[in-house]
Structure formats: structure tokens, C-alpha cells
Amino acid sequence: MAEEYQNHLLTDAQVAEFVVRGYLVFKPDFPDGFNDQVYEECAAATSQGNPGDAILERVPKLHDVWDHPVVKGALASLLGGDFTMSGHRHCHVNPPGSRSQGWHQDGVNQRHHQVRVCLGFYYPQDTPHELGPTSLVPGTHFRNAPTDRMASYANFRDQVDLVCEAGTVAIVHYDIWHAATRNCGNKTRYMLKFLFNRASEPTRPNWNHDPAGAAQAMAVLGGRATINGQSDHYKERRLRREMWNHLVGAA
Amino acid sequence: MGALKEDVIQWAEEAKAKLREGSLTETDIDALTELASRPRQKRQRLLYLHAATPNIQSQTLAMALHEPVKGDHVQIEPTEREWPYRTVKDAVIDGWQIIHFPDQRAPFDDTEIDLLGYEFTLQKMEEYDG
Numbered sequence: 001m002a003e004e005y006q007n008h009l010l011t012d013a014q015v016a017e018f019v020v021r022g023y024l025v026f027k028p029d030f031p032d033g034f035n036d037q038v039y040e041e042c043a044a045a046t047s048q049g050n051p052g053d054a055i056l057e058r059v060p061k062l063h064d065v066w067d068h069p070v071v072k073g074a075l076a077s078l079l080g081g082d083f084t085m086s087g088h089r090h091c092h093v094n095p096p097g098s099r100s101q102g103w104h105q106d107g108v109n110q111r112h113h114q115v116r117v118c119l120g121f122y123y124p125q126d127t128p129h130e131l132g133p134t135s136l137v138p139g140t141h142f143r144n145a146p147t148d149r150m151a152s153y154a155n156f157r158d159q160v161d162l163v164c165e166a167g168t169v170a171i172v173h174y175d176i177w178h179a180a181t182r183n184c185g186n187k188t189r190y191m192l193k194f195l196f197n198r199a200s201e202p203t204r205p206n207w208n209h210d211p212a213g214a215a216q217a218m219a220v221l222g223g224r225a226t227i228n229g230q231s232d233h234y235k236e237r238r239l240r241r242e243m244w245n246h247l248v249g250a251a
Numbered sequence: 252m253g254a255l256k257e258d259v260i261q262w263a264e265e266a267k268a269k270l271r272e273g274s275l276t277e278t279d280i281d282a283l284t285e286l287a288s289r290p291r292q293k294r295q296r297l298l299y300l301h302a303a304t305p306n307i308q309s310q311t312l313a314m315a316l317h318e319p320v321k322g323d324h325v326q327i328e329p330t331e332r333e334w335p336y337r338t339v340k341d342a343v344i345d346g347w348q349i350i351h352f353p354d355q356r357a358p359f360d361d362t363e364i365d366l367l368g369y370e371f372t373l374q375k376m377e378e379y380d381g
């Protein structure tokens with residue numbers, strides 16, 4: 001029997017957008033009060049120190065975030081239907097008065113241009129500019145740039161602040177450049193970061209692939225994600241094609 | 252208290268307002284004298300500009316401005332982001348001096364991409380309260 005998430009697989013256009021920009025944002029329909037309850041439970045779970053990976057045991061409602069058909073449909077589209085949740089996860093706590101993080105890639109760069117690990121960011125509270133939204137630089141998931149070498153950057157013209165309503169989930173390529181911004185509001189901002197892994201190589205598109213409409217979606221692969229030089233842009237387009245070909249099972 | 256130039260500009264604005272009201276006094280002039288005779292030191296303001304190419308006329312895509320005052324901490328701004336200079340040349344016209352140019356001869360790689368943009372470091376020497 002088909003699982004419900006299969007009714008929420010991504011379209012060609014969404015997958016192409018993920019390939020180009022390195023992230024997608026969703027607003028699943030969680031039940032009334034759900035996000036507030038998670039917020040309170042995260043506050044309690046982190047009040048005596050951050051539980052690290054144990055946040056899922058301390059706040060079991062978080063299973064409902066990642067099991068939501070919209071979220072699961074997106075992850076299955078990008079990582080295959082047999083994707084797995086990593087044992088590593090973190091509740092990022094950004095209290096009022098905090099400074100911004102520096103730009104970083106998580107861990108070390110993966111040195112390939114495939115979708116093998118995705119990050120899931122879930123925000124249990126409304127996150128306006130004042131509350132220190134996550135900021136990211138579109139298209140940087142293709143860049144092999146050690147975090148230390150990013151230390152002299154501050155603001156990018158094309159950075160995107162994930163200003164969002166409570167319950168928003170962003171699915172993000174593992175290598176994208178991102179950072180928490182400063183919280184100049186009066187409330188703690190939580191961001192639950194979970195990791196999801198590909199378990200098998202793609203042999204066909206695992207999303208709502210429409211061969212007739214795919215050409216139009218693939219035209220997106222030629223666009224610009226940020227201001228950059230012409231040489232970089234040519235290389236970027238080739239890397240996008242490489243990622244797309246791997247996802248459709250042609251690589 | 253910041254750079255002498257900013258302090259004098261602020262004094263002049265206030266003095267003009269008082270002049271219009273007819274309330275400018277000798278005490279205000281003394282304040283300007285006091286301002287000018289404070290111990291000062293030249294300090295280096297630093298501006299990192301990342302441009303799309305090593306050409307100073309190409310578009311800037313990132314910037315970080317470091318002010319030489321205690322407590323200044325450059326951050327990623329989630330709210331107001333000002334882009335005073337569209338190009339590195341615009342910054343030079345505004346008095347910034349380039350003290351480090353990006354290396355034109357980068358390690359050759361015709362397939363991979365790494366950092367975003369080409370980094371120019373610029374300085375302005377200005378007087379601050381010592």
C-alpha cells in the first residue's frame with residue numbers, strides 16, 4: 001500500500017530549484033498548538049544544558065515533524081524512498097542578545113556533487129528578522145570552501161534569511177554555507193537540525209517526474225543563484241547537470 | 252566617541268541649528284576647541300570587499316566593515332544591510348585605499364569552484380579619541 005508521503009513527492013521544478021539553490025522551504029500543516037508545544041518542550045529540554053543527540057528522546061513530538069508527509073515526500077524525492085535519519089541532531093538555541101555565527105559548512109566538504117546528505121531545519125516559533133533567522137547563501141553547496149576560509153565574509157548581497165512562520169521546515173543540502181544571525185528580539189529562537197542520509201544509489205527519478213515537462217524544469221539549471229564571475233558560473237552549470245544526472249539515475 | 256571628522260560634523264550640525272535659533276554662544280565655540288585639542292590617534296578602518304572578478308570595476312557581492320573601536324563586532328545582519336559601494340572602485344573614490352589585491356594567478360581548476368568572489372582589503376586611516 002502506498003504511503004501518504006508519496007502524494008507529496010516533489011515536482012521536476014522543485015528538484016531543479018533544489019539543485020540550483022541548495023534548499024527548499026515547506027510549511028506543513030501541523031495540528032493547532034503543535035509548534036507551541038514543541039517550543040515549550042525544547043525550552044524545558046535545554047534548560048539544564050543542551051542534550052545534543054538526545055533531543056529526540058527528550059522531545060518525541062519531533063518525530064511528527066520528520067514523519068509529516070510533506071517533509072517525508074521532499075526527503076524521499078531527494079534522497080530516495082529508503083533514506084535514513086542520522087543519529088546526530090541538534091537543538092540550536094539562539095537567546096536574545098546572541099551574536100551571529102560565522103558562515104560555515106557543516107563538517108568538512110563532501111567533495112562530490114550529489115545529494116547524499118540533507119539537513120532538515122525546523123522552526124517551532126515564528127522567526128522574524130529580529131529573532132535571528134538562519135541565513136544561507138544560495139548555490140554555495142557546490143563550493144569546496146573550508147569554513148576557516150570564510151571567516152572574512154560578513155554579509156552577502158544575495159544571502160537569504162529564513163524568515164518564517166512557526167512550523168516551517170527547510171530541507172537543505174549538507175554543504176550549503178549557512179549561519180544563525182544575531183537575535184535582537186526578546187524571545188529565544190530554537191532551530192531543530194536533523195540529518196538525513198541516502199541509503200542507495202538512484203536508478204530513476206524518485207519524485208513526480210514528468211519527462212514531457214522536465215525540459216522546462218531543466219532550463220532552471222542554467223540560471224544564476226548568486227552574483228559571481230562568468231568562469232564560476234560556467235563551472236556551476238556543469239556541476240548542476242552532474243547533480244541532476246545523478247538524481248535521475250543517469251550518472 | 253568616534254572619529255574626529257564625525258565629531259566635527261555633528262558639532263557643525265548642532266551649531267547650525269543653534270545659529271538659526273540665535274542661541275549659539277561662546278561656550279559652543281569652546282566645545283569645538285576642546286574637541287580639536289583632545290588627544291587623538293590614527294587608527295585603521297578595514298573594509299573587506301568581495302567582487303565578482305579581480306577587476307575593481309566588477310560588482311561587489313559581499314562586504315565586511317571593521318571599525319577600530321572597542322566593542323565593534325562584525326556580524327551577519329538579519330535586518331538592515333547597507334551596500335554603500337557597488338564596486339571596489341566606488342570605495343576607492345570614497346577615499347578607501349586598497350592594501351591587498353586578490354591573487355590573479357589562482358590554482359588552476361577547470362571543474363571545481365571554491366570561495367565566492369575575489370577579496371580586496373581596503374583601509375582608511377582616521378583620527379579617533381586617544
